Amino acid sequence: MIRGRDGTLQASFPFSVRETAPRGGREFGAPVVPRFPRTPIPLPEERDPKRRSRMNKAVLGIETSCDETGVAVYDLDAGLRAHALYSQVALHAEYGGVVPELASRDHVRKLLPLIRQTLAEGGLSVADLGGVAYTAGPGLIGALLVGAGVGRALAWALDVPAIGVHHMEGHLLAPLMEDPDLHPPFVALLVSGGHSQLIAVRAIGDYELLGETLDDAAGEAFDKTAKMMGLPYPGGPHLAKLAEQGRPGAFVFSRPMTDRPGLDFSFSGLKTQVLLAWQKSDRSDTTRADVARGFEDAVVDTLAIKCERALDATGMDTLIVAGGVGANLRLRAKLAERAAKRGGRVRFPRLAFCTDNGAMIAYAGALRLAAGQHDGATADVRPRWDMAALPSLGGNAGMGNGE
Numbered sequence: 001m002i003r004g005r006d007g008t009l010q011a012s013f014p015f016s017v018r019e020t021a022p023r024g025g026r027e028f029g030a031p032v033v034p035r036f037p038r039t040p041i042p043l044p045e046e047r048d049p050k051r052r053s054r055m056n057k058a059v060l061g062i063e064t065s066c067d068e069t070g071v072a073v074y075d076l077d078a079g080l081r082a083h084a085l086y087s088q089v090a091l092h093a094e095y096g097g098v099v100p101e102l103a104s105r106d107h108v109r110k111l112l113p114l115i116r117q118t119l120a121e122g123g124l125s126v127a128d129l130g131g132v133a134y135t136a137g138p139g140l141i142g143a144l145l146v147g148a149g150v151g152r153a154l155a156w157a158l159d160v161p162a163i164g165v166h167h168m169e170g171h172l173l174a175p176l177m178e179d180p181d182l183h184p185p186f187v188a189l190l191v192s193g194g195h196s197q198l199i200a201v202r203a204i205g206d207y208e209l210l211g212e213t214l215d216d217a218a219g220e221a222f223d224k225t226a227k228m229m230g231l232p233y234p235g236g237p238h239l240a241k242l243a244e245q246g247r248p249g250a251f252v253f254s255r256p257m258t259d260r261p262g263l264d265f266s267f268s269g270l271k272t273q274v275l276l277a278w279q280k281s282d283r284s285d286t287t288r289a290d291v292a293r294g295f296e297d298a299v300v301d302t303l304a305i306k307c308e309r310a311l312d313a314t315g316m317d318t319l320i321v322a323g324g325v326g327a328n329l330r331l332r333a334k335l336a337e338r339a340a341k342r343g344g345r346v347r348f349p350r351l352a353f354c355t356d357n358g359a360m361i362a363y364a365g366a367l368r369l370a371a372g373q374h375d376g377a378t379a380d381v382r383p384r385w386d387m388a389a390l391p392s393l394g395g396n397a398g399m400g401n402g403e
């Protein structure tokens with residue numbers, strides 16, 4: 001699809017295709033130029049001017065950026081109507097990490113049944129949907145295309161608007177989904193398998209990057225360290241579980257980049273320190289748990305120190321934590337303890353909404369659709385996408401009531 005000079009969308013096919021001629025047709029190998037109508041295709045809201053008033057209805061959210069297929073329905077008035085998740089962990093476990101092509105194929109297999117299941121569990125039909133939101137990036141391109149293709153096609157068929165959501169904005173807004181008292185300004189710590197970022201959030205969509213990792217993301221460091229110590233994929237939760245049995249202080253690792261000013265992180269050197277300590281050790285089960293505890297404490301302390309710095313630097317008193325590593329119980333406890341000491345507050349999404357899920361995409365999409373934003377008729381994805389480039393929604397209006 002391309003956009004014509006008048007702003008309407010036009011079907012187009014800019015190149016010819018060589019394919020075998022249909023039975024009884026042209027000579028084999030002759031170029032076939034498909035004929036598509038050149039008539040402008042209006043966007044849903046152009047076809048139906050009342051569309052905008054229907055935008056606050058239930059929004060279907062689709063998450064397929066990596067190895068979880070997530071689907072949910074969020075309504076800004078009624079809250080979360082339904083959500084379901086299918087994890088590909090078992091599929092990738094034997095390879096010790098996510099295999100992108102297998103991930104895409106499994107999303108293809110699971111997405112439509114999961115949408116049907118989610119709607120049925122919420123007592124909904126597709127006719128109840130007022131919009132569709134899908135993760136458009138960042139993530140694995142093939143995996144993203146599955147959700148974007150299905151989401152965009154469904155919206156087109158239902159004649160409702162669709163929006164591509166930034167995966168990390170989904171994570172960032174997840175704590176707000178069920179907490180009506182929570183709204184910007186706040187500092188957000190986003191810690192997932194691909195990101196470690198501190199962000200000043202002045203309004204929804206108004207994101208200033210304060211600091212980020214210079215090498216491995218926090219979740220990546222958890223996963224790689226766990227793998228080095230022979231733990232199964234995905235390493236983060238396994239390492240955290242093992243650390244519960246470890247003795248604090250038996251192994252003490254450095255708190256990277258906390259000895260100098262700044263809000264950036266670096267976890268790669270810490271990972272190497274842990275590897276050396278592990279290789280030199282007796283590699284017993286007790287030692288494995290002690291090393292895991294030493295590593296977890298180092299990451300948690302480092303994140304906590306940088307969060308306090310970010311709060312000091314911005315003069316804000318609310319911290320929100322999101323992304324898979326936000327499910328780490330020691331991190332949650334440490335940040336809660338520090339917030340209580342400072343007189344500020346820290347908020348997390350429920351555990352299931354720290355890691356990838358469809359609810360956060362439905363919620364972020366519902367907010368943007370309610371503000372009148374939507375995407376065109378193409379299913380565009382962005383494997384890399386700077387969150388600071390997102391348009392601001394300004395103010396805090398229309399953030400919904402949560403469940």
Ligand code: KG4
Binds near residue numbers: 220325326355
């Ligand atoms: O947000 P997420 O589900 O996916 C990405 O967007 O990356 O985050 C997954 C990351 C993985 O690296 C995983 O090991 C880590 O979050 N993770 C944890 C815990 N649960 C998940 N890391 C530490 N402790 C946990 N309890």
Ligand code: ZN
Binds near residue numbers: 192193324355
């Ligand atoms: Zn994520």
